[in-house]
Amino acid sequence: MSTQxxxxxxxxxxxADSKWIAREAEVENGQVLAEIxxxxxxxxxxxxxxAGDMLNYWAFFPADEGWGKIPVWGxxxxxxxxxxxxxxxxxxxxxxxMATSFVMQPEKVTGGSFLDLYKQRRELHPVYNNYSRVSAERPHDDLEPILRPLYTxxxxxxxxxxxxxxxxxxQAVLISASSKTGLGLAYGLHQRRPEGPExxxxxSAGNKKFVEGLGYYDKTVVYGDVAALDASLPTLxxxxxxxxxxxxxxHRHFGDKLVESTTVGLSHKDAPRPPSNLPGAKPSFFFAPDQMKKRSDEWGRDGFDKKLGESWNEFAKASARxxxxxxxxxxxxxxxxxxxMLAGKINPAEGHILSLK
Known part of the structure; x- marks a missing residue:
C-alpha cells in the first residue's frame, strides 16, 4: 500500500521559484516511513x-530534473x-x-543510532546519513535542530x-558575524582568549548592536569599515x-598579512564571487566532514561525540539568553x-522551527 x-x-x-508537490511512496521490506x-x-x-552541486547536497533527497529538495535538520x-x-x-x-514524511532504510542499527542507506543515499557521506534514536524530548529540543548542526x-x-x-x-576576522555558524565559532574562539587570536x-550596520551585545567578539565593525582594522598583524x-x-x-586590506582565508557559507546567493587574483592566502572551502573524520580517527567516535556534546551543551546554555x-x-x-531567509530578512536573534501539522 502506497503513502502520499x-x-x-x-x-x-x-x-525564488518554489512549490509543494504530492507523490506516492512505497515502504519495502527492510524500510521504514518517517513522519517529519x-x-x-x-x-x-x-x-x-x-553549494548543492559542488558538495552533492541535492543528491540526498532527489527531485525531478531541474528541481531540488533542500535538506534540513529536525x-x-x-x-x-x-x-x-x-x-x-x-x-x-x-x-x-522538507516534506510530510520520507522512506528510510535503516542499517548498522545500534541502541542509539542507525545509518539510513536508502538507495539514493547509500553512497553519500555518513555524517549526514547517521540518525539518533531519541526516546523523548531533549534538554534543548528546539535549539538542537536550529543550532546544533551549525555548531558542529x-x-x-x-x-x-x-x-x-x-x-x-x-587576529581572526569573521565575515557575516551574526550568522549562527559565525556566532558558534566566535563563542569557541572566545573561550581561547587571551592565548588565541583576537x-x-x-x-551589517543593522546587526552590529546585536553582535556586540553577545560578548563573543573582541571587536565588531561594519562591512564598510574594513580599512579601520590593523593590517600590520598576521590575520585569518x-x-x-x-x-x-x-x-x-x-584580502586587499590585509594583503600578504592574510595568512588564511576560509569559506564556510554561501548564504548570499546573488552576491558576486571573489576575483581569482586576490592578495594574501588563496580562499579555500572548509568541508566539515573531513575534520570530523580526522578527529574521530584520533579520538575515537565516542571520544569525538563526548567532546562535541560537552561543548554543545555549554553553547546551548549560553545561546538561550x-x-x-x-x-x-x-x-x-x-x-x-x-x-x-532567501531574501536575508530574518532577524539573527530568531531561530525558526517549522512543522506541517
Whole structure:
C-alpha cells in the first residue's frame, strides 16, 4: 500500500521559484516511513542549495530534473516499519527533506543510532546519513535542530584552526558575524582568549548592536569599515556569507598579512564571487566532514561525540539568553520563512522551527 507524501521543492536555476508537490511512496521490506515532526530552517540551508552541486547536497533527497529538495535538520517519528530493528512510534533526529514524511532504510542499527542507506543515499557521506534514536524530548529540543548542526561546523572550524596553530594569525576576522555558524565559532574562539587570536566580527550596520551585545567578539565593525582594522598583524579570515566584494575588500586590506582565508557559507546567493587574483592566502572551502573524520580517527567516535556534546551543551546554555525561537506551522508558513531567509530578512536573534501539522 502506497503513502502520499507532500514535498517542498525549489527550482535549482531560480531559488525564488518554489512549490509543494504530492507523490506516492512505497515502504519495502527492510524500510521504514518517517513522519517529519519539526525541523529548523536557517541560512545554512540556503548554503546547502547554493553549494548543492559542488558538495552533492541535492543528491540526498532527489527531485525531478531541474528541481531540488533542500535538506534540513529536525525530528521525525517512525509511523510504519518493515525493519525488525526499528519499532513504530520511535522518535529520531537527523537530516530530513522538507516534506510530510520520507522512506528510510535503516542499517548498522545500534541502541542509539542507525545509518539510513536508502538507495539514493547509500553512497553519500555518513555524517549526514547517521540518525539518533531519541526516546523523548531533549534538554534543548528546539535549539538542537536550529543550532546544533551549525555548531558542529563551528566546533570543527575552531578545532581545525587550533590544530593548525591558527596559521600564525594574531587576529581572526569573521565575515557575516551574526550568522549562527559565525556566532558558534566566535563563542569557541572566545573561550581561547587571551592565548588565541583576537576575534573580530564583520557585520551589517543593522546587526552590529546585536553582535556586540553577545560578548563573543573582541571587536565588531561594519562591512564598510574594513580599512579601520590593523593590517600590520598576521590575520585569518573565515567567511560565512560568500559575498565576493567583502572578501575582496578583506584580502586587499590585509594583503600578504592574510595568512588564511576560509569559506564556510554561501548564504548570499546573488552576491558576486571573489576575483581569482586576490592578495594574501588563496580562499579555500572548509568541508566539515573531513575534520570530523580526522578527529574521530584520533579520538575515537565516542571520544569525538563526548567532546562535541560537552561543548554543545555549554553553547546551548549560553545561546538561550539571546535566541528567540519562532514556530511556524503549515505549508504557507514554511514557504514564507523560506522566502524571507532567501531574501536575508530574518532577524539573527530568531531561530525558526517549522512543522506541517
Amino acid at each position: 507524501i507532500r514535498e517542498f521543492i525549489v527550482n535549482r536555476a531560480n531559488y 515532526e519539526k525541523f529548523a530552517f536557517t541560512a545554512n540551508n540556503i548554503t546547502y542549495a547554493v 525530528f521525525a517519528k517512525i509511523v510504519k516499519s518493515k525493519c525488525p530493528d526499528i519499532k513504530e512510534g520511535e522518535r529520531i533526529y537527523g537530516y530530513l527533506p 561546523t563551528s566546533f570543527l572550524i575552531d578545532d581545525w584552526l587550533a590544530d593548525n596553530d591558527f596559521f600564525g594569525a594574531k 576575534v573580530i566580527g564583520l557585520t 579570515a573565515v567567511d560565512f556569507a560568500g559575498d565576493g566584494d567583502v572578501i575582496a575588500a578583506v 539571546w535566541i528567540k525561537v519562532e514556530h511556524g506551522k503549515g505549508e504557507d508558513a514554511i514557504a514564507r520563512v523560506y522566502s524571507d
